[in-house]
Amino acid sequence: MSAMGGLxxxxxxxxxxxxxxxxxxxxxxxxxxxxxxGSGRPNGGYLLAVLGRAALAAGAAAGATQDHxxxxxxxxxxxxxxxxxxxxxxxxxxxxxxxxxxxSLVQDGRTSVDAxxxxxxxxDGAGTWWGATEPVALPDEADCIALPPPPGTxxxxxxxxGSITVRFDPAPLGGLDGEPDGSGELRxxxxxxxxxxxxxxxxxxxxDALPPATFAIVNTGWVPTLALSAYIRAVxxxxxxxxxxxxxxxxxxxVDEVCEVWDSRDRLVAQSTQLGAIRIxxxxxx
Amino acid sequence: MSAMGGLxxxxxxxxxxxxxxxxxxxxxxxxxxxxxxGSGRPNGGYLLAVLGRAALAAGAAAGATQDHxxxxxxxxxxxxxxxxxxxxxxxxxxxxxxxxxxxSLVQDGRTSVDAxxxxxxxxDGAGTWWGATEPVALPDEADCIALPPPPGTxxxxxxxxGSITVRFDPAPLGGLDGEPDGSGELRxxxxxxxxxxxxxxxxxxxxDALPPATFAIVNTGWVPTLALSAYIRAVxxxxxxxxxxxxxxxxxxxVDEVCEVWDSRDRLVAQSTQLGAIRIxxxxxx
Numbered sequence: 244m245s246a247m248g249g250l251x252x253x254x255x256x257x258x259x260x261x262x263x264x265x266x267x268x269x270x271x272x273x274x275x276x277x278x279x280x281g282s283g284r285p286n287g288g289y290l291l292a293v294l295g296r297a298a299l300a301a302g303a304a305a306g307a308t309q310d311h312x313x314x315x316x317x318x319x320x321x322x323x324x325x326x327x328x329x330x331x332x333x334x335x336x337x338x339x340x341x342x343x344x345x346x347s348l349v350q351d352g353r354t355s356v357d358a359x360x361x362x363x364x365x366x367d368g369a370g371t372w373w374g375a376t377e378p379v380a381l382p383d384e385a386d387c388i389a390l391p392p393p394p395g396t397x398x399x400x401x402x403x404x405g406s407i408t409v410r411f412d413p414a415p416l417g418g419l420d421g422e423p424d425g426s427g428e429l430r431x432x433x434x435x436x437x438x439x440x441x442x443x444x445x446x447x448x449x450x451d452a453l454p455p456a457t458f459a460i461v462n463t464g465w466v467p468t469l470a471l472s473a474y475i476r477a478v479x480x481x482x483x484x485x486x487x488x489x490x491x492x493x494x495x496x497x498v499d500e501v502c503e504v505w506d507s508r509d510r511l512v513a514q515s516t517q518l519g520a521i522r523i524x525x526x527x528x529x
Numbered sequence: 530m531s532a533m534g535g536l537x538x539x540x541x542x543x544x545x546x547x548x549x550x551x552x553x554x555x556x557x558x559x560x561x562x563x564x565x566x567g568s569g570r571p572n573g574g575y576l577l578a579v580l581g582r583a584a585l586a587a588g589a590a591a592g593a594t595q596d597h598x599x600x601x602x603x604x605x606x607x608x609x610x611x612x613x614x615x616x617x618x619x620x621x622x623x624x625x626x627x628x629x630x631x632x633s634l635v636q637d638g639r640t641s642v643d644a645x646x647x648x649x650x651x652x653d654g655a656g657t658w659w660g661a662t663e664p665v666a667l668p669d670e671a672d673c674i675a676l677p678p679p680p681g682t683x684x685x686x687x688x689x690x691g692s693i694t695v696r697f698d699p700a701p702l703g704g705l706d707g708e709p710d711g712s713g714e715l716r717x718x719x720x721x722x723x724x725x726x727x728x729x730x731x732x733x734x735x736x737d738a739l740p741p742a743t744f745a746i747v748n749t750g751w752v753p754t755l756a757l758s759a760y761i762r763a764v765x766x767x768x769x770x771x772x773x774x775x776x777x778x779x780x781x782x783x784v785d786e787v788c789e790v791w792d793s794r795d796r797l798v799a800q801s802t803q804l805g806a807i808r809i810x811x812x813x814x815x
Contacts, residue, residue, distance in 0.1 A: 313783065314756040314804045316602030318645045320622035320629050335640050336606035340782070340806065341755055343606050345643060354621050357631060359604045359643055361755045361804070369781035372809060373746055374713065376778065427660065460659055469627055469647045470600040472758035474785050474804050476778060492662065492762060492797060495655035496626070497599065499760050499800060511778060514785060516802055518600045518647070518760050520626065523658060 251439035252277065252406055253448070256289070259297045259330060268304070268332040270297040274325045281401040284322035287468050288451030290348060290356050291317050294330060295447045298344040298360040301332035307342035311443040313363035316472040323348055323355040365443060365478050371510070378505035379487035381412055384432045388413045390454065407452055408436045415459035427460045427490035429453055434483040441484055443475045449484060450502045450515035456488045457498055457521060466498060466519040473515035482507030496520060537725035538563065538692055539734070542575070545583045545616060554590070554618035556583040560611045567687040570608035573754050574737030576634060576642050577603050580616060581733045584630040584646040587618035593628035597729040599649035602758040609634055609641040651729055651764050657796070664791035665773035667698050670718045674699045676740065693738055694722045701745035709745045713776035720769040727770055729761045735770060736788045736801035742774040743784055743807060752784060752805040759801035768793030782806060
């Protein structure tokens with residue numbers, strides 16, 4: 244919910260409505276124009292949140308008592324267009340502590356995004372038992388910067404930029420118009436501009452909300468995600484989140500990136516890995 | 530193929546046979562008794578390799594030219610039994626550089642394992658462009674140890690132990706009958722006892738072939754995997770592989786673990802993350 248009462252922009256944009264087809268677990272969604280990247284296509288994290296919301300609805304309809312997505316894995320086959328789409332769900336297992344659901348986004352009879360979800364319950368008061376991670380070090384939010392639109396996307400507004408507030412540590416990018424520092428690591432603050440708290444569902448957006456971390460190594464075209472998996476580990480405390488998004492290995496036209504998200508209590512609330520396709524300019528040295 | 534000619538044990542155990550049902554992409558498999566863990570159920574990595582082989586067959590049948598699984602994500606809903614099963618596949622996308630396929634394991638009309646695969650081609654001569662990782666440091670293979678069967682599994686032979694050769698750095702486990710060292714990291718050498726080279730398909734087994742890395746922190750019961758994702762990055766050179774399997778965070782009954790695999794040329798050939806359910810004994814301190 245937004246601080247203003249009523250549905251926040253994120254909640255409106257990820258709404259799912261059951262379709263009255265008995266026994267098929269289908270949900271109608273409207274992919275919102277306000278969550279697009281520079282290609283004019285919906286952001287991948289936004290799509291994952293839409294599918295996650297449908298998976299939670301399908302789980303509940305099948306008797307699952309879990310209220311959070313705790314793990315998600317998604318494959319992006321083709322970029323869907325904004326507007327109406329159907330989410331087709333299948334509940335594999337309703338368990339006592341975890342349930343498992345698959346959800347696919349279908350437009351014109353074609354599956355564009357396919358995801359699977361593990362549902363669980365994240366206890367509000369749970370603490371880390373082993374392996375606490377230090378939050379990423381970031382300058383104050385006020386000293387971080389909004390990125391300019393990527394080159395070549397001037398004609399296609401990246402509307403996502405108006406729906407989320409992401410402020411970057413300028414260092415890895417060499418400031419607003421500098422050269423990447425070669426670190427392969429982006430660091431940023433995240434919040435919703437309308438004051439909506441980030442809940443576990445919205446973390447599915449957060450783990451894929453940043454530009455490719457390869458932008459802190461080499462200026463390339465967009466790096467399309469082939470597959471992404473995310474674990475949601477805790478209910479975030481109110482306040483802005485800190486994100487670290489870093490490249491591990493670039494090889495043979497593929498790159499894997501790791502994302503970690505901490506809340507205002509310094510708790511690790513989400514982790515993700517993704518594999519993307521990257522085209523290195525011939526003039527760049529590794 | 531094994532060094533002896535003919536099909537290796539791994540290849541026989543992961544064989545898939547098309548079922549003659551037009552347009553449905555179904556494959557008959559026989560889950561092999563020789564790839565079970567202490568519960569008497571098939572190992573998760575073995576199941577992923579079976580599904581991956583079916584996904585490659587389904588991709589090829591749909592016109593995909595890619596010969597390797599480069600990304601896999603799997604959810605384990607219920608442990609299948611050994612014996613006959615059906616793999617149901619769905620090809621989402623046949624692309625020029627990548628294709629995407631879903632494959633589910635079905636027994637008695639019930640889906641027990643659901644996975645999605647990205648197919649690609651791993652070039653033999655490709656090198657790392659950025660982010661080379663140092664292989665894990667390990668004692669010589671001869672100074673590493675085979676683990677004894679886990680306590681409480683004496684009546685149910687973990688047949689997987691005969692199908693793969695895994696030798697562990699004894700330090701994290703406190704030797705053969707010691708106390709875990711609290712590091713949360715297992716390190717091991719891997720090879721097939723029949724001399725079969727580890728190819729990209731077999732890496733799907735390798736990334737989930739070790740006991741829980743939590744065994745290097747606390748003695749618990751088994752840690753069932755809820756979800757796992759793997760990236761296969763290179764064709765392994767012949768020779769034994771080195772594996773590092775480490776815990777990141779244990780919290781709220783869940784643990785995430787990261788696995789990395791290097792080949793004899795010191796190249797990172799596979800990466801995976803998994804989320805498991807863990808029950809911490811009440812007497813253990815974090």
